Amino acid sequence: MKRYALSTVAIVCLLAANLMAQDATTTTWSGTLDANGTELRLEFDVTEGGEKPTAKLRSLDQNNAMFDAKFEQSGDSFSFAIMQLGAKFDGKLDEAKETISGTFEQAGQKFPLTLTKGETNAAVVETLKEAWVGKLNMGIMNPVMQFRVMESSADDPKCYFDSITEGATGFAGTWKIADGKISFKIPPIKLTYEGELNEAGDEATGVWNQGGRELPMTIKRQPTEYDSENVWENRPQRPKGPFPYNTKIVKFENEQHNLTLAGTLTIPKTPGKHPAVILISGSGPQDRDETLMEHKPFLVLADYLSRRGIAVLRYDDRGFGSSTGKFKGATTQDFATDASAAVDFLKAHDRIDANQIGLAGHSEGGLIAPIVCELRDDVAFVVLMAATGVDGKTIINSQTEAMLRVEMTEPEQQAEMEIGIELNRILVARAVEGTLDYEDPELKEQVDALLDRLPEEESKLAKEVIGSTIESAKKRLAGKWMKNFIEYDPRPALAKIKCPVLAIIGSKDLQVLPDLNMPEIEKALREGGNDNFKMVTIEGLNHLFQKCETGSMNEYITIQETWNPEALKQIGDWIESHVTLVE
Incomplete structure (x- = not known):
């Protein structure tokens, strides 16, 4: 489900880069990008003297991160394309030939940007x-x-x-x-x-x-910066060759929403048409690998399944990575049309068996997959990975309580924990009713009564900041995606699935509690007349299907395992039993 993220607006991938020396033929165009209130100083260095001009983008406010840019000029029209970021800038040179005014575009968002001609900044050591x-x-x-x-x-x-x-x-x-x-x-x-x-x-x-x-x-x-060995390059499950499958970068259209999804398709090298599965990511803007805290779960899963003879398509969410469109404001139902477009793309592919295309959704992806099955009747199978079986309001309340109880175990934290659980329930209920406003005397009285249960000094401090906290919660809970998520009940869509279903979860999943959700998924499938399903709960795994201690989100980055082998095997074995592989 939703994973906490700092409220940052970034236009680059935040990769560290060294300042590079510029020669005498380099011209620098500098400007400040206002990206929804976050100002970022950018420099485009254009170097001439070779066969054709070259360019680089430097983001001064992000560790001087530097990226190659494709530069083109036609008369007074200038264009910089930064392929690594899926970004571009198009502008017009003024008559004095000192400024370029245009638009910076990335992930479907457009921002005005004016660049001024100047000398290259001296490299700072x-x-x-x-x-x-x-x-x-x-x-x-x-x-x-x-x-x-x-x-x-x-x-x-x-x-x-x-x-x-x-x-x-x-x-x-x-x-x-x-x-x-x-x-x-x-x-x-x-x-x-x-x-x-x-x-x-x-x-x-x-x-x-x-x-x-x-x-x-x-x-x-x-004396030294924080040193972590928990980086993707060191993860033991990072795929390594030789690979018995071909990897293709692909794009496909969602014509209904007028956007292009970009992804990666891995196809076994064995000649013939292969069964395929489409991976659908969890909530929040995700890349095709579902990258999270130095893990790439979908890359590992795709590698595992394709080694077993199953083609896999994974793609960047709309408005993220190399996919176009706008992520903000899109709902779970909108994302289902993206996944449906992925099915259309694979059905037309000459290396894919059009009758053996399934869906595998993780977290919110497990909400999306059943909706796709409502939209069409040609999905061959569905894998629900840590999927929800109850409405979003119940999910938020249950996961908040479970996480707090795991994190706040000291005796002196218990009062604060219980207050946090109760406060969360009040705010979510108010959000559903549309009455979440701290200026409301009744809500203020409720909240103040809760905070009065804290020691005097803590209560005083909490009351000083609770207004801004509630205002932040109000904005988050009032968003189009969140409002839809809170109110959406997945059970009617689950009841309409007619193809085989595997529902798999970890026993220590704190974001989607297995004892709350798995029985409801099973009940919905049975009530819909579908008895071709398998329910699997693996002991000791968290929401990311890692072997863990408590299931806390704080463990995600420290655990070296990206996918528990037993979970991979359960998914691979089940899919293989419901398709015909190419020999």
């Missing part, structure tokens, strides 16, 4: 001075955060912010130590931190503020 690292206690999730303090040849108080857990790194800012306090300002993501230093000056206790939300946070100084 930066070295790490120290790092300040801490965990942000959010109750359900405790992401690791880092501020990297730099020593620079420009002699400015430069720092970079990294969200280690999320893999979002390189946001530029400034820092200061004065009067026994340390502070950081990271303008690109509207983040500030200010803390009181201890006597030794190596630890600070303070407040994290982002977008008006304040949380306590302690950070500690260390």
